[in-house]
Amino acid sequence: MVEASGLKPGMVFVLEGELHSVASAGYHAGGGQQGSAVFARVKNLKTGHIRELRLHPGDRLEEVALxxxxxxxxxxxxxxxxxxxxxxxxxxxxxxxxxxxxxxxxxxxxxxxxxxxxxxxxxxAFPHAVELSVVSAPPGVHEHATSTFKTATLENGMEVLVPQFIKEGDTVRIEVASGKYVERVRRETRKP
Structure with a gap:
C-alpha cells in the first residue's frame, strides 16, 4: 500500500479493480477551509483512458509491482x-x-x-528515446545553421523538426513521449 502523497510518475496501482499507471502527481497544500490534496493524472492500462484524480494525502492505494x-x-x-x-x-x-x-x-x-x-x-515499457534514420531532409541553409530548424522525414514516416546540419542517412535520437528531436547519433568510424 502506498499513500497518495507518495505517488510518483511510473508507479502502478489498483483503482476500482483495474490497473492504472501514474503519469503525473502533485501535492497542493490547502488553506482555510480547503484541505491539502494530491492531484494525479493516471492512465488505465487496459483501456488507455487518462483520468484526473483528486485524492487526500492520506488515502491509501494498492501499489502493484509489474x-x-x-x-x-x-x-x-x-x-x-x-x-x-x-x-x-x-x-x-x-x-x-x-x-x-x-x-x-x-x-x-x-x-x-x-x-x-x-x-x-x-x-x-518503451524506452525514453529511440534512434531512427533520416530518409529525406532538405539541404541546410548555411546562414541560419544554428538557430533554425527544418523538417525531416524519418524511416517510420514521422516528420520532425531537426537542426540544419542533419542530412539524409543520418541517425537521430527522438524522444518518444513528445516525438521531438533530441540529438544526432554519431557512429564511430574505424580505419583498418
Missing part, C-alpha cells in the same frame, strides 16, 4: 499488437488502445520489454 520480460514485436492487425517470447516462442497480444502513441515507433523484430501482471501482459 514483471518485465523482453519480447520481440511481430505485427499489428488493427485490433491488437502481437509480441513473441524469444525463449519459448509463445505469442501474446496487447490491444491497440494499450500501445497508443508508441505505435509509430514499433518496428518488426524490435525487442522491447513487456510489462506483465500475474503472468498477463498489460503494457509495454
Amino acid at each position: 514483471d518485465h520480460k523482453e519480447m520481440e514485436y511481430l505485427y499489428a492487425d488493427g485490433v491488437a499488437f502481437y509480441f513473441m517470447d524469444p525463449d519459448t516462442f509463445e505469442q501474446i497480444s496487447l490491444p491497440s488502445a494499450t500501445i497508443g502513441a508508441y505505435e509509430k515507433f514499433l518496428r518488426s523484430n524490435m525487442r522491447i520489454p513487456v510489462a506483465l501482471y500475474e503472468g498477463e501482459p498489460v503494457t509495454i
